[in-house]
Amino acid sequence: MSGVVLGAVLGAAAGLGLWLVTARVTALSRGNFEARVLSYLSDMPQLRRSAQPGRAGAVLRPMLQRAATALDRAIGGSTSVHRRLQRAGLDLTLQEFRAQQVTSGVVAFGASAVLAITVAWQSPERAMPLAVLTCLSGLMGVIWRDNRLSAQVRTHEERVLGELPVIAELLALAVAAGEGPVAALERVVKRSNGALSQELGRVLADIRTGQPVAGAFDDYSARTGLPVVARFADGIAVAVERGTPLAEVLHAQAGDVRGARRRSLIESGARREVAMMVPVVFLVLPTTIIFAFWPGVIGLRMVTP
Numbered sequence: 001m002s003g004v005v006l007g008a009v010l011g012a013a014a015g016l017g018l019w020l021v022t023a024r025v026t027a028l029s030r031g032n033f034e035a036r037v038l039s040y041l042s043d044m045p046q047l048r049r050s051a052q053p054g055r056a057g058a059v060l061r062p063m064l065q066r067a068a069t070a071l072d073r074a075i076g077g078s079t080s081v082h083r084r085l086q087r088a089g090l091d092l093t094l095q096e097f098r099a100q101q102v103t104s105g106v107v108a109f110g111a112s113a114v115l116a117i118t119v120a121w122q123s124p125e126r127a128m129p130l131a132v133l134t135c136l137s138g139l140m141g142v143i144w145r146d147n148r149l150s151a152q153v154r155t156h157e158e159r160v161l162g163e164l165p166v167i168a169e170l171l172a173l174a175v176a177a178g179e180g181p182v183a184a185l186e187r188v189v190k191r192s193n194g195a196l197s198q199e200l201g202r203v204l205a206d207i208r209t210g211q212p213v214a215g216a217f218d219d220y221s222a223r224t225g226l227p228v229v230a231r232f233a234d235g236i237a238v239a240v241e242r243g244t245p246l247a248e249v250l251h252a253q254a255g256d257v258r259g260a261r262r263r264s265l266i267e268s269g270a271r272r273e274v275a276m277m278v279p280v281v282f283l284v285l286p287t288t289i290i291f292a293f294w295p296g297v298i299g300l301r302m303v304t305p
Contacts, residue, residue, distance in 0.1 A: 020063075023063060064102060065099065067099075078094055081146075084149050087157065087224065088153045089156050089198055101142045104144055109134060116130035159196070160196045160224075160229060163194045164228065164257045166192075168232065168257065169251070170188045185207075202220070203217060213236075217234070217237040218233070221233035221234050235249050235250075235252075
């Protein structure tokens with residue numbers, strides 16, 4: 001590597017270090033309101049431990065928050081991200097998710113930068129293309145976290161859909177045994193473990209904070225991305241409001257979900273049956289034809305003068 005490139009790398013490292021020190025000193029001079037308030041909460045040690053991220057976290061946390069805010073302003077889409085966070089059942093705020101995107105981008109950028117510097121050391125003429133690829137790697141890291149969120153939404157909704165018939169039957173049994181809707185919901189949430197149980201736990205928490213049962217289920221129906229689950233929540237809300245026998249509604253909801261799952265499996269099997277014809281038509285059939293006609297073609301060549 002030439003002396004100019006080495007000097008540029010060392011100067012950038014020194015500038016970054018000075019910027020980190022200046023940013024930290026500025027943050028410390030402003031004081032920490034959270035630390036001053038938590039000093040009076042001596043009876044909550046868990047809260048105090050969670051509020052103290054450590055020295056490395058204290059240094060990087062303000063920078064990460066500012067980078068997350070800048071990223072949110074640059075790419076937008078906050079409503080879509082917030083909606084997907086709710087559908088995935090993640091206890092993350094928009095700011096925390098943007099911070100994860102920034103972290104993914106920085107990690108990808110750093111790994112690519114190390115590789116680019118190693119290659120540029122041997123071939124300085126490749127420095128500019130490698131710099132462009134390094135920037136693209138950082139961008140791909142940010143996009144990867146967004147795509148990962150979409151995958152988490154699909155996985156979570158598949159689990160919810162698979163657990164819905166069983167949870168509905170358990171709720172119906174508890175209601176038929178004489179328990180109220182809230183008591184039945186609490187019993188099922190306490191004795192089950194899964195994606196839908198976590199969602200119903202959030203509904204139960206809303207009810208305990210004073211929200212009506214119908215309103216809590218209406219909110220869950222609004223934030224879920226599955227029409228079947230939305231009908232399940234709407235059915236419970238309507239049954240509670242109008243006094244409809246809840247056990248019958250839950251049994252009917254479980255039957256509807258099983259029917260929808262059955263239709264989905266049949267449709268998936270039909271699509272996979274068509275997909276299975278692709279290797280048969282484009283791989284097995286041509287191979288069979290070649291094996292059938294190739295010996296005859298060779299024989300004709302040998303006989304024909």
